[in-house]
Amino acid sequence: MTLSRTHILALLTLYAIILGLRILVEVVGPLGPITGQLLTLLAFYIALGQAFNIFLGMTGYVDFGYVAFMALGMYGMASGVVRAYEAGLPGYYGIVFGLIQTITLTSLLALIVGGIALRLRGAYFAIATISVNEGLRYLVEGLDIWEGSRGLIVSGPLIRLFGSEGFSLLATIISDIMVFSVALLALVISIVFLNTRIGYALKAIREDEDAARVMGVNTTMYKVLAFTTSGILGGLLGAAWSFKVASIYPPDAFNILYTIEAIILVMLGGAGTLAGPIVSGTLYGSLKYFLAGILPGFQLLVFAPILVAVIVVAPEGIVGALRAYIPATRRFIA
Amino acid sequence: MVERSWLILGGIVVILLILVGIGYYTTRPPEVTPTTPASTPTGTPTQTPMEVRTPTPTETIAPPVAVPDRIVIGFTLPLSGAFSKEGQLALKGALAAVKWVNEVYGGVKIGGKRVPIEIKYYDDESKRDLVISLYERLITVDKVHFLVGTYTSTLVMAAAPVAEKYGMVFVNWGGASDLINKQGYKYVVTTWTQASRYMAPVLDLISSLDPTAKRVALIWKSDEFNRIVMEGVRSRAQTLGFTIVYDKSFPIGTLDFTPLLVELAVVKPDIIVTGTHFADGLAITKQLADMGVNAKLIAVNVAPSVPDYYKSLGALAEGIVFPSEWEPGVWWGPDYAKKLGVEFFGPTPQEFHVMFLAMHGEEPTEYSASLANAIILLVKAIEVAQSLDQKAVREAFSKLDIVTFFGRFKIDPETGFQIGHQSVIGQWQDGRKVIIWPPDIATGKPYYPVLTWEEKKAGRRAIP
Numbered sequence: 001m002t003l004s005r006t007h008i009l010a011l012l013t014l015y016a017i018i019l020g021l022r023i024l025v026e027v028v029g030p031l032g033p034i035t036g037q038l039l040t041l042l043a044f045y046i047a048l049g050q051a052f053n054i055f056l057g058m059t060g061y062v063d064f065g066y067v068a069f070m071a072l073g074m075y076g077m078a079s080g081v082v083r084a085y086e087a088g089l090p091g092y093y094g095i096v097f098g099l100i101q102t103i104t105l106t107s108l109l110a111l112i113v114g115g116i117a118l119r120l121r122g123a124y125f126a127i128a129t130i131s132v133n134e135g136l137r138y139l140v141e142g143l144d145i146w147e148g149s150r151g152l153i154v155s156g157p158l159i160r161l162f163g164s165e166g167f168s169l170l171a172t173i174i175s176d177i178m179v180f181s182v183a184l185l186a187l188v189i190s191i192v193f194l195n196t197r198i199g200y201a202l203k204a205i206r207e208d209e210d211a212a213r214v215m216g217v218n219t220t221m222y223k224v225l226a227f228t229t230s231g232i233l234g235g236l237l238g239a240a241w242s243f244k245v246a247s248i249y250p251p252d253a254f255n256i257l258y259t260i261e262a263i264i265l266v267m268l269g270g271a272g273t274l275a276g277p278i279v280s281g282t283l284y285g286s287l288k289y290f291l292a293g294i295l296p297g298f299q300l301l302v303f304a305p306i307l308v309a310v311i312v313v314a315p316e317g318i319v320g321a322l323r324a325y326i327p328a329t330r331r332f333i334a
Numbered sequence: 335m336v337e338r339s340w341l342i343l344g345g346i347v348v349i350l351l352i353l354v355g356i357g358y359y360t361t362r363p364p365e366v367t368p369t370t371p372a373s374t375p376t377g378t379p380t381q382t383p384m385e386v387r388t389p390t391p392t393e394t395i396a397p398p399v400a401v402p403d404r405i406v407i408g409f410t411l412p413l414s415g416a417f418s419k420e421g422q423l424a425l426k427g428a429l430a431a432v433k434w435v436n437e438v439y440g441g442v443k444i445g446g447k448r449v450p451i452e453i454k455y456y457d458d459e460s461k462r463d464l465v466i467s468l469y470e471r472l473i474t475v476d477k478v479h480f481l482v483g484t485y486t487s488t489l490v491m492a493a494a495p496v497a498e499k500y501g502m503v504f505v506n507w508g509g510a511s512d513l514i515n516k517q518g519y520k521y522v523v524t525t526w527t528q529a530s531r532y533m534a535p536v537l538d539l540i541s542s543l544d545p546t547a548k549r550v551a552l553i554w555k556s557d558e559f560n561r562i563v564m565e566g567v568r569s570r571a572q573t574l575g576f577t578i579v580y581d582k583s584f585p586i587g588t589l590d591f592t593p594l595l596v597e598l599a600v601v602k603p604d605i606i607v608t609g610t611h612f613a614d615g616l617a618i619t620k621q622l623a624d625m626g627v628n629a630k631l632i633a634v635n636v637a638p639s640v641p642d643y644y645k646s647l648g649a650l651a652e653g654i655v656f657p658s659e660w661e662p663g664v665w666w667g668p669d670y671a672k673k674l675g676v677e678f679f680g681p682t683p684q685e686f687h688v689m690f691l692a693m694h695g696e697e698p699t700e701y702s703a704s705l706a707n708a709i710i711l712l713v714k715a716i717e718v719a720q721s722l723d724q725k726a727v728r729e730a731f732s733k734l735d736i737v738t739f740f741g742r743f744k745i746d747p748e749t750g751f752q753i754g755h756q757s758v759i760g761q762w763q764d765g766r767k768v769i770i771w772p773p774d775i776a777t778g779k780p781y782y783p784v785l786t787w788e789e790k791k792a793g794r795r796a797i798p
Contacts, residue, residue, distance in 0.1 A: 030474060030475075035474050035475060036474065037467060037470045037471065037474060037475075041467070138585075141556075141585050141586070142585065144556075148556060149556045149557055149585055149586050150556060150557060150558045150561050151488065151491070151557075151558055153491065153513055153517065155491075155494070155495045155498075155517045155518075155519075156513075156516060156517035156518055159498075159517060159518040159519070160518055164498065164518075164520060167495075167498070167499070168498070168499045168500075168501075171495060171499050172499060244466065245462065245463070245466065245492065246491075246492075246495040247488075247491040247492065247495075249462070249488055251586065251587070252461075252462050252463065289467075292456075292464070292467060292468070292471075305346045305349055306346075308346055309342075309346045312342050312346075313342075
């Protein structure tokens with residue numbers, strides 16, 4: 001698959017439509033069933049899929065501890081804001097400090113875990129990453145880091161730093177735009193990866209790691225690169241999301257459900273494709289939103305069979321199937 | 335191979351449809367059919383049938399405010415998941431409050447009209463992310479007029495910022511953490527006694543009973559609510575001259591307390607105070623009994639006020655002391671209001687009790703009563719404000735100083751912190767909950783010192 005200008009334009013158009021709708025809804029109010037809340041969910045799932053796709057989609061490794069990056073991002077941002085508030089600094093210092101903390105913490109975690117666990121393959125890697133997630137959760141609770149199991153409450157500091165209106169904006173449109181920027185950043189990085197040696201190396205690893213190694217590809221380095229990139233993006237997504245939840249508790253922050261959702265998003269859309277996450281994010285997000293009203297809590301039960309069906313019928317995901325069965329779409333969808 | 339994959343796909347679709355069907359039927363909210371009580375409850379004063387007042391059309395004058403044909407109050411409740419017990423009990427209270435407002439009271443008096451209320455609720459499954467999206471949905475899609483909270487502090491912490499974001503009045507009846515009202519929210523009004531004042535009266539009770547019992551052991555879940563409850567207990571202990579001989583926490587989700595209880599048994603405290611919710615409170619009592627850890631008084635947070643606690647433990651629950659926001663038998667009625675020199679509003683405690691029993695065939699609990707109280711207070715605030723404007727109603731709440739069947743309501747105008755209401759201390763005696771503190775509303779005498787586990791296993795009852 002070679003990327004053409006049409007492919008990139010088509011993708012950017014899709015992103016522009018969703019972002020445009022989000023801003024339009026903010027200005028004029030909900031357009032029928034399209035509410036700000038729905039678009040927020042879509043942006044979140046597109047970003048989650050796009051960020052995770054860089055690792056899972058491109059290398060084929062399943063990271064069951066992906067939510068740990070999001071959790072560190074949430075904690076990084078929230079503790080940055082709380083610290084700025086306690087030190088009497090202006091609010092944007094807190095956000096900048098939070099971003100720095102997020103990037104540092106997530107890249108550290110990715111380098112440590114990736115450096116060690118990425119030498120494992122298949123199920124062993126998956127098991128190692130689950131334990132990292134659970135281990136981190138108990139570390140936060142047990143050592144009472146970031147207020148431990150009492151939860152880190154950021155709404156008070158946010159209201160005092162930015163005022164009620166400022167908090168309101170941060171929790172709605174600003175965090176949505178931040179989530180969207182993460183999705184866009186992940187997309188751009190994916191395009192860059194696919195157009196350079198990195199993409200070839202990752203694809204070689206995914207198809208046959210031993211062969212890639214024999215051909216002289218430094219497999220561990222490329223895997224760690226993809227893992228770290230994907231991890232930092234996950235952290236940034238968590239950081240943006242922390243304005244919405246406004247109080248962070250370890251069992252929710254390290255909830256494995258987000259990892260499962262990320263895997264579903266990548267597999268459903270088509271692992272390693274560029275348009276996959278936006279297709280699956282839109283589908284999953286809207287189904288989750290509408291099902292919450294009709295069948296609360298059942299979206300995962302509904303998605304499990306769909307995922308099995310997709311893997312059986314179209315192992316390449318929705319995007320892969322479109323490209324395979326409708327050749328005309330190949331010009332636009334990558 | 336193509337045919338085979340279609341076959342698999344078809345099979346999956348069929349399974350999916352079955353799952354959806356099952357899901358639909360199991361997640362439908364329980365239909366509540368009013369049941370008549372089998373007999374008059376013991377301890378309830380005889381009651382004349384309630385008069386049903388219907389709105390009279392002559393009352394309508396030209397309305398100065400735009401009045402809808404019904405006022406919708408939205409909320410979520412944990413009807414499944416970790417807090418499902420409390421959530422389901424609360425829902426029954428909400429239904430009783432709606433019935434009282436619409437059928438007995440005759441609707442909200444606003445703009446010269448009588449407007450009925452309606453509730454719109456979702457199951458938040460005890461999940462924080464769901465709480466956030468469902469409250470947004472209530473505000474933006476369902477366009478409810480006012481919000482009341484959900485149960486337990488962590489979930490309220492997720493819901494309150496959403497209400498604040500949209501500038502919606504949020505009546506918090508189920509989150510007792512002090513932190514909720516310390517966030518600087520402008521629209522959060524708390525109706526019940528907050529955590530720091532919740533369990534501390536246990537120590538006042540002991541001081542009055544036995545000046546020699548001074549050694550207190552605290553064992554608590556390290557969540558926000560219990561942490562603050564314990565801070566309150568500790569500071570009261572200091573004031574009253576108690577010694578804390580043991581003070582340890584356990585992480586959320588712990589259900590095996592053996593290692594902690596082994597340590598605790600060695601210390602031999604006079605009083606054991608546990609900071610728990612329902613599931614862990616039940617487990618810790620069971621394990622105290624299994625290990626035979628005795629004390630002169632054992633106070634357990636949250637769990638014992640739920641009737642299922644006694645159903646699960648039987649005689650082992652005898653003599654266990656617990657704090658509660660409200661219990662049936664706490665007759666905070668018009669007399670109490672008169673004593674305080676403030677207005678009384680809503681059903682009397684007896685009326686509420688009779689009506690609740692008639693609707694649900696069981697006694698109300700603090701959760702049912704608290705949510706019902708929140709709805710009744712909201713009605714009062716709307717009437718005072720004579721407006722559906724959020725700011726006006728929030729201001730009305732600040733001005734209110736009244737008594738309802740639930741007790742007094744008065745908030746700190748700035749933070750919404752509850753300062754009027756007080757918690758009570760109850761004790762299981764011979765299979766019944768008896769209010770033993772504060773003395774002016776106590777329904778019985780405390781049983782002290784409590785029976786040992788061996789005595790209870792032998793079938794002795796805590797009858798003073």
